[in-house]
Amino acid sequence: MRCIGKGAESAVMFCSIMNLPPPPTKFTKFNNILLQAARETCEESMVEAVHEAFEENDGGRDIAVAVDGSWQKRGFSSKNGVVTVTSVDTGKVIDVEILSKHCLILSEKN
Numbered sequence: 001m002r003c004i005g006k007g008a009e010s011a012v013m014f015c016s017i018m019n020l021p022p023p024p025t026k027f028t029k030f031n032n033i034l035l036q037a038a039r040e041t042c043e044e045s046m047v048e049a050v051h052e053a054f055e056e057n058d059g060g061r062d063i064a065v066a067v068d069g070s071w072q073k074r075g076f077s078s079k080n081g082v083v084t085v086t087s088v089d090t091g092k093v094i095d096v097e098i099l100s101k102h103c104l105i106l107s108e109k110n
């Protein structure tokens with residue numbers, strides 16, 4: 001279900017409709033393990049990309065980059081987005097920033 005952007009509740013509903021046994025109850029635990037592994041891999045990859053971009057530029061810190069961003073939906077109703085910074089010389093991603101209009105701190109207080 002994670003591959004199609006659905007969570008644990010959707011998996012439970014799908015399994016019940018299809019007359020299948022319920023999915024594992026440790027969905028969140030395994031999801032967090034995968035998230036941590038993906039984050040570590042991304043960070044390592046981006047650090048390597050920065051070093052490669054510096055080497056392409058003969059050690060200079062002024063590197064050419066392309067910045068691109070996207071929101072989940074068109075218009076002003078989107079709550080999530082992403083911005084990427086890519087090296088023009090190597091074509092590799094140097095940095096990623098995830099944007100959200102949802103504030104976890106305020107929602108936890110309510």
